[in-house]
Amino acid sequence: MSSVDPRELRNAFGEFTTGVTLVTTVGADGKAIGMTANSFSSVSLEPPMILWCIDKGSDRLSTFEESEHFAINVLAANHQDLSNRFAKKGEPFMDGVAHEIWETGCPVIADAVAIFDCDVAARHDAGDHIIYVGLVRRFGRSDNPEGPLVFHKGGYKSVS
Numbered sequence: 001m002s003s004v005d006p007r008e009l010r011n012a013f014g015e016f017t018t019g020v021t022l023v024t025t026v027g028a029d030g031k032a033i034g035m036t037a038n039s040f041s042s043v044s045l046e047p048p049m050i051l052w053c054i055d056k057g058s059d060r061l062s063t064f065e066e067s068e069h070f071a072i073n074v075l076a077a078n079h080q081d082l083s084n085r086f087a088k089k090g091e092p093f094m095d096g097v098a099h100e101i102w103e104t105g106c107p108v109i110a111d112a113v114a115i116f117d118c119d120v121a122a123r124h125d126a127g128d129h130i131i132y133v134g135l136v137r138r139f140g141r142s143d144n145p146e147g148p149l150v151f152h153k154g155g156y157k158s159v160s
């Protein structure tokens with residue numbers, strides 16, 4: 001048993017300012033889903049690798065487990081509605097969201113500030129989360145003038 005207080009730990013984690021991503025994939029039924037995540041990190045340049053973490057309690061985990069691909073969309077400041085929508089339980093589907101399809105078949109948001117279209121390179125068990133490591137098949141950046149969506153202490157922040 002850990003003596004760490006989870007609420008205090010969450011608050012301490014929240015001191016680390018992050019961007020916000022929409023992670024997408026396509027289930028075995030062919031339906032695309034999205035999930036808001038700020039656990040994204042760059043990992044390796046050669047080969048090109050990134051990671052993100054998913055809660056084992058997520059209703060969306062089974063869909064990510066079915067797929068060998070995902071796409072990371074680094075959201076812009078004008079994507080707050082998207083972030084909120086895909087952080088809600090029971091609303092995982094990408095219906096009605098304008099998107100493109102790149103190499104892996106996962107939806108990508110054209111005006112995201114950055115996109116990483118990935119094959120699943122590894123899944124690592126890590127406490128109450130699973131670390132997904134992605135091998136980047138294709139990436140891109142947009143010149144969205146809004147700049148990035150920023151998350152700090154449990155809320156959205158502006159960098160401008």
Ligand SMILES: Cc1cc2nc3c(=O)[nH]c(=O)nc-3n(C[C@H](O)[C@H](O)[C@H](O)COP(=O)(O)O)c2cc1C
Nearest residue numbers: 036037038039053054055058059060086087088089
């Ligand atoms: C800014 C933000 C960042 C989040 N980051 C993560 C994350 O990195 N990993 C994760 O599993 N859930 C994360 N969540 C929570 C999921 O978005 C949320 O649990 C999920 O989309 C809805 O629940 P479900 O997965 O059980 O359907 C985040 C939520 C917000 C608002």
